[in-house]
Amino acid sequence: MPANKQWMVKEWRxxxxxxxxxxxxxxxxxxxxxxPSLEAGVSSEDSPTLxxxxxxxxxxxxxxxxxxxxxxxxxxxxxxxxxxxNSEKSNAALVLAPALRYTFAGGxxxxxxxxxxxxxxxxxxxxxxxxxxxxxDRLAIGRPWGPGALQLALAHYSNASIKQPNDGLEVxxxxxxxxx
Numbered sequence: 501m502p503a504n505k506q507w508m509v510k511e512w513r514x515x516x517x518x519x520x521x522x523x524x525x526x527x528x529x530x531x532x533x534x535x536p537s538l539e540a541g542v543s544s545e546d547s548p549t550l551x552x553x554x555x556x557x558x559x560x561x562x563x564x565x566x567x568x569x570x571x572x573x574x575x576x577x578x579x580x581x582x583x584x585x586n587s588e589k590s591n592a593a594l595v596l597a598p599a600l601r602y603t604f605a606g607g608x609x610x611x612x613x614x615x616x617x618x619x620x621x622x623x624x625x626x627x628x629x630x631x632x633x634x635x636x637d638r639l640a641i642g643r644p645w646g647p648g649a650l651q652l653a654l655a656h657y658s659n660a661s662i663k664q665p666n667d668g669l670e671v672x673x674x675x676x677x678x679x680x
Contacts, residue, residue: 533557535680539653541673543582545625549671553578557601574599574611580671582624593619593657597636607644609651614638617657630663648678 539551558573575598582591597615615636622629634657642651653675658668 533680535648535677537578537675537677539673539675541653541671541675543624544668544670545627547582547585547588547625549673550581550583551578551671551673551675552581553675553677555677570603572601572603574601574613576615580617588625589621591619591621591624593617593634595636597638599638599640607649608641609643609649610639610641612637612639619657624669627667627669628665629657629659629669630666631659634659634669642677645676648676651675651677 533556535555535557537551537553537555539549539553541549541551543549554577556575558575560568560571576595578595578597580593580595582593584590595615595617597613597617599611599613599615601609601611603609615638617634617636619629619632619634622632636655636657638653638655640651640653642649651674653671653673655671655673656668657671659666
């Protein structure tokens with residue numbers, strides 16, 4: 501590798517390390533703020549859903565300009581349960597998903613993100629997923645209510661046509677997230 505490219509690689513490594521340390525420092529400063537959530541919903545297969553989650557909110561750094569203070573990063577780990585009906589098999593997924601949240605004056609928020617999900621089975625009722633690994637696209641709207649927030653969310657699970665069939669799955673849910 502030419503000397504000038506080696507220098508560029510070293511500079512990029514240094515920049516990445518600084519960015520990681522700043523990010524880690526931000527998370528460490530906010531450590532211990534895992535908020536639990538509970539969501540009930542229905543899938544596009546007319547199956548009931550129940551989602552248990554833990555969330556961490558990374559707020560903007562105070563020295564950022566005021567227009568960035570309404571944005572936050574939401575880091576979520578969720579367990580999506582899809583109980584079967586009668587003789588149908590149940591399914592479940594572990595979901596890890598970041599989301600960007602914009603909070604309006606008054607507390608109402610919108611958020612969206614793309615994450616990853618691992619399902620126990622690559623099918624549910626009439627849907628064939630092709631793979632157990634799926635991407636999650638999620639949009640939500642909510643507002644503060646009591647000691648937490650009430651939200652309505654729509655999630656789509658798909659393997660992005662990595663393997664056929666790729667029927668996908670949608671889940672519409674109403675949930676509550678407690679602020680601890």
